[in-house]
Amino acid sequence: MNKGHTRTLLHHKVYRLAPEAEWVVFIHGAGGSLTTWKYQVEAFRPFFNLLLIDLRDHGGSKNIEPEYRDYNFDIVTGDVIRVIDHLGIRKAHFLSLSLGSVILQKLDEERPDLIGKMVMAGGVFRATFAIRLFVHSAKFLNYFLPYRVMYNLFSWIVLPRRNHRQSRRLFRLQSQKLSSREYLKWVGLYKDFFRLLRRFFDRKLEKLSLVVMGEQDHVFNKAAQRFVAQHQKAQMAIIEKCGHVVNIEQHERFNQMVLAFLAPPGLPHRAKEYPLPSPAKKE
Numbered sequence: 001m002n003k004g005h006t007r008t009l010l011h012h013k014v015y016r017l018a019p020e021a022e023w024v025v026f027i028h029g030a031g032g033s034l035t036t037w038k039y040q041v042e043a044f045r046p047f048f049n050l051l052l053i054d055l056r057d058h059g060g061s062k063n064i065e066p067e068y069r070d071y072n073f074d075i076v077t078g079d080v081i082r083v084i085d086h087l088g089i090r091k092a093h094f095l096s097l098s099l100g101s102v103i104l105q106k107l108d109e110e111r112p113d114l115i116g117k118m119v120m121a122g123g124v125f126r127a128t129f130a131i132r133l134f135v136h137s138a139k140f141l142n143y144f145l146p147y148r149v150m151y152n153l154f155s156w157i158v159l160p161r162r163n164h165r166q167s168r169r170l171f172r173l174q175s176q177k178l179s180s181r182e183y184l185k186w187v188g189l190y191k192d193f194f195r196l197l198r199r200f201f202d203r204k205l206e207k208l209s210l211v212v213m214g215e216q217d218h219v220f221n222k223a224a225q226r227f228v229a230q231h232q233k234a235q236m237a238i239i240e241k242c243g244h245v246v247n248i249e250q251h252e253r254f255n256q257m258v259l260a261f262l263a264p265p266g267l268p269h270r271a272k273e274y275p276l277p278s279p280a281k282k283e
Contacts, residue, residue: 007063008064009086010079010082012052012054014087015045015049017045017046017047021049021264022093022116023051024094025080025089025093026053026094027080027103029122032055032058032059033060034053034054036247037247039247039248040247046266047264048264051084051089055076055079056075061079068185070188071186073192076103077110081111081114093115093116095258096118097245098121098123099124099193100120101122105203106196112206112207115207117210117262118207118209119209120211120212124220125200125224126201126226127193163242167245205233205234206233208233210234210236210257211227211237212237212246212247213237214250215242216243217242219244
């Protein structure tokens with residue numbers, strides 16, 4: 001894309017199977033891009049129409065109009081809705097990763113008619129001490145350190161183990177596409193982010209939802225378990241020996257679990273019976 005070129009729709013990719021096939025929409029996390037879902041495309045294409053979206057400032061979604069001085073989740077969610085409406089999608093299942101889980105719940109609040117089943121991988125459900133510490137540190141240290149140093153630090157905090165190396169590398173490569181100015185706008189979401197987390201944790205979940213977490217996701221795992229325990233329509237799958245970015249690190253198992261949950265027509269019977277962990281006990 002040439003510098004100065006503007007667009008009103010987020011960059012996106014569409015894979016069409018058939019007019020009658022159900023849709024799956026993919027929403028990545030902060031610092032990511034539609035490349036985040038590279039291991040899901042081939043697994044899901046035989047069963048669904050797919051829509052992969054780059055959020056504002058991420059991947060190919062540069063110079064999106066209108067431009068805003070500051071961001072909030074109404075803006076971020078509105079960007080996604082415009083793409084979906086432009087394509088004439090009336091209903092879809094949604095897969096989200098990390099911060100994408102907050103965007104997905106905001107979508108469900110704004111357009112519940114649009115949402116089928118929800119899958120939240122590495123979901124963020126509580127503003128834990130670690131999250132608050134990073135956000136406030138990011139704002140302060142940005143005066144002294146390049147923002148890419150902050151991303152590298154955060155990648156080590158969230159993905160510290162040797163088996164997280166591939167996810168850590170991809171996260172860093174994708175985050176390099178953000179400029180310092182864009183990075184600060186996304187960090188500036190924190191007030192709206194903390195407010196939405198509090199509201200969504202207690203809001204009744206009406207859609208069948210699967211929360212997929214890595215056993216080694218030490219930053220987000222406990223809050224996810226508490227979220228699932230509170231919502232009758234949510235169930236949890238824990239992937240052993242896996243970190244935050246479950247759809248990359250153990251993509252084959254992730255794909256099997258999610259396809260079994262969505263149970264599309266044409267999925268082999270054996271795959272539909274792929275065992276999901278029992279739902280967490282509801283309190």
